[in-house]
Amino acid sequence: MPTIDADWLGILKGQPLFAVGITLVAYAMADDLWRRAGRSAFLNPVLVASAFMAVLLIWIDCPYNEYLLGAQPINETLSAIVVLLAVPLARQFHLIRSSKGPLLVALVFGSAVAFVSALLTPVLAGADDAVLATLVPKSSTAAVAVQVSERLGGMAGLTAVIVISTGIFGAAFGPAILHGLGIQDDRAKGFALGVASHAIGTARAFQISDTAGAFASLGMILHAILIIATAPLVMAALTG
Secondary structure, eight states, X not given: OOOOOHHHHXXXXXXXXXXXXXXXXXXXXXXXXXXXXXXOGXXXXXXXXXXXHXXXXXXXXXXXXXXXXXXXXXXXXXXHHHHTTHHHHHHTHHHHHHTXXXXXXXXXXXXXXXXXHHHHHHHHTTOOHHHHHHHTTXXXXXXXXXXXXXXXXXXXXXXXXXXXXXXXXXXXXXXXXXXXXXXXXXXXXXXHHHHHHHHHHHHHHHHHOHHHHHHHHHHHHHHXXXXXXXXXXXXXXXXX
16 A cells, blocks of 8 residues: 655644545545445445545554544534434424334334344353443444443443444345335335434435435434333343
8 A cells, every 4th residue: 555755644634624524525435436336235325435434544544533533523513413303303293193103113123123133142152241231232323322332331332333334234225125025115114224223224214205214313213212221121131
């Protein structure tokens, strides 16, 4: 791999918007590639951009903590944008209210499947408590999962990687899987993506329709609340 001048790189990395700029450029390039490739699931823009950023940070010898500090404006912006999810929820409230029964069943069943799929093999393999605590909250959105993992004694960094990987997989292949199962209702598609694939799945759901996006937002929020309430109980049952 070619090298670059250390002095020039140090000056560049010291610029206030360096991390923000390379992140936005990486995602824009990945999104353009995805569109040109016919929206291939294997070229999901989040996956491609993440891989590109990982290689780039290693190449320029930029520690992740340093990059994260520089990219803080993006995190702050995303935190504010989350509040805007209330808008599509309000617009689709009449559909949400009329679907509350099936949504409740889907939420409980989806959460149970998430716990079993994440923990069955580690439990049978005799994994230690730290590994179990890392995996218990993996079906929630990253911000919630990391906090729950830390409180339960898990490896928060690994939890974040697993959560993001889950979200990317669901966003990339979830719509095709749902289509293959014959699910055509945008409410069901969106709620499934929100529960199973968190924020990345929710973003993908908005590409389907506003209805799918609203129900994905609802699924993500409700599942996060459910994980916060049940993860300590599940952990206690596994380790008690």
